[in-house]
Amino acid sequence: MNSPPPAATSNAHPPCLVLGIESQIGVAVVRELGRAGVRVIGLASRPNSVGLSSRYLERGIVVGPKRDAQLIATLHRLGEELGDAVLLAVSEADLSWLIAHRDQLGRIRAIAPPEDAFRRVLDKRLTLETAAGLGLHVPRGFSAATLDEWHAAAAQVRYPAVVKWADPITAIPVLRAHGIAWEKLEYARDEAALRRIGERFQAAGIWPLIQEYCPGRGLGQFFYLHKGEVLRRFQHLRIAEWPPEGGFSSVCDAVPLSRHRELQEQSIALLKAIGWEGCAMVEYRLDEATGDAVLMEINGRFWGSFPLAVHAGAGFALLAYQVQGCGVVPALPAVREDLRCRMVSTEVKRLVRLLLQPGRIADPFFRRQPLQEVRRFFTDFLRPRVRYYLWRSDDAGPFFADLRNYALRLLRR
Template sequence: MTDKQVRPPCYVLGIETQIGLSLVRELGEAGVPVVGIATGDKAIGLQSRYLAHGEILNKPRTDAGLAELRAIGERHGAGYLLTVSEANTTWLIENRDRLGVITPLLPSKDAFAIVLDKGRTLEAAEAVGIDVPKSASPATWADVERVAASFPFPAVLKWSDPNGVAPALHAAGIELVKAEYVYTADEFLRAAARYRPVEMWPLVQEYCPGVGLGQFFFMHEGKAVRRFQHLRVAEWPPEGGFSSVCDGVPLDQFKDLQEKSIRLLQAIGWEGVAMVEYRYDPASGRAVLMEVNGRFWGSFPLAMYSGAGFGLLAYSLQGQGVMPSLPALRENLRCRMVATEIKRLRRILLQPGLIRDRTFRVRPVHEVLRFVGDFLRPSVCYYVWNLKDVKPFIRDVRNAIGV
């Protein structure tokens, strides 16, 4: 038998997006037999040539879904499971011993609870010397009024645990707004009043100018065995969210900040892959922690193309206890999601009034020139499009037009 044939499969749950697709591509390129698990037959990952088998999970995050996973494991054999979303990670952590021959590769329950809670994450970060934004967590309306009287606005309102509050907000008919900008105490009070029916309020966080800086690590037995970092060039929504364009950053930059990030992950007790996200202001040099993502992140394709090997590390090191052979990092790539870029351009060119951050600098000509110019840059790669694996892109286009 060849080495490829004797390798246990890697199950990847969540292949509807570029994240799961990139995991399939990375592992498949390394010769790992990949069983992709989707929640619908239109998932882009089901079309990848790097997939050994595709499966549909009809009832995720239920007991019936656990039975489906066990049956999938019986069909394809004992192996390791990676997942993408926080909701699925939480579900699997609670049921890690109910998956039959499948071994999920997950963080500990305690560590994951910390990174899901922005307040606890910021406390841990401050304790290891990381700059954090001034924050307040009102628990009562009286707290809200005290914050309004004393907080240095402008501020951003964020839920400490969005997944945790979503059911209560939905039941009350209140929209879950992940990030809301308020510039004065009166604006804050008007926004906070929306949540009085549920008696829960978002975290109030100091507004920090700058761009997104992501530092990525694979932690094993308390040590960072692999690291990577990027800067966001463009985000959706334009004022800040997730990357639509990002650039790899050489590891000889932000070295002190990398070491602080590692100390934070060590303090949390983190094992496996994680993203430590900052808001970096080039004008002042200040980098302020935003959050820790204890999962594979939206711009993961850039890490894949750059040879970071985080998925392979999870399978080989976290799963089998064997350090894989990894290439030298490519640190000069740019990665982009064109569909999201088009949506972003539409907002900037045609709907600038919908940009919630009033300090966002609208530069239409610059944005158009950069968008067009990136098609001509040889170092640009794409979240979904890949010449070696074209069918996921075709499926993505068909999904977008409803075919």
């Protein structure tokens, strides 16, 4: 158990439970709430979860990885002990579980989006169909229900092609049951490669989406919607990703809200059409040479680069707690738009791939710039406007816990 910081001793607000403190996302949620004076109780899946080391936790509880009747019983006991309390979750899987069980949690108020809107966001096909109907640029794609349909699509798509799952939460257990590894993204350079990818899934009887390749960087636009009104917006541009050809941000820059205004309004229209409530990230692939932005997906949760939004003062987790948890719409300060945020351990992995393992970069159009990447990696340490996903001088515990976990993983290998 951690000793709470002085700011966390206030009893003016109900406590907040945070489910899923294994990553930088959960740590950032804990810090944002704790620094605002909210009593935070962290619910961890593993004893080595980095969030357990945060000084902004009043208490950390290891509940294990299962989401079952035992967790419901634990939440009931916490409700009896704490009184009315708010519960935030980090992952899509946990949000899905909360939506299904939020009426069974006693005095714990689970904050989650409307069920129908969440299902539409989870299913990328439905998201893209809705977006196309609103005039947003979406990638040309194909879906298949049989191997024959997959082969037919392989004969029509433009190459290279990208393969991704429309609904990973549904697909992962089916693939696991058939001993098939789940990949977030795969690339096919030609028809033969795409046919081989599709044949891997024949035993499971389900197939991912096939989409045209879209060049550019990841542009994330973030919003907090309440009863159809936008209370907060923020956006960032991915400077570096892991894996290098596309995945999640290892380095990202805040982007002034004066930029991409029309695209922001299109994103908001899409979220309203879906019926969204709360936090969401609308992700695009931005071709900086042409200015064209292609919609990739919506993340209906706190996102991987969430620490940047916390450093910038956007307050998305605090908004969820205050608005949906306490029924209070607060006055909002201006956000900083001049910050960069980075995950150094992920950057190191990225440099190893770029310098020593270029053959493992799946994107055939990815342009390696090793010298520029190395120079940026080191000069970022000297820039005063750079912040970090895990390191904070006032809360160093999660950073050192991450180093410990990394060292233990290396020893096991």
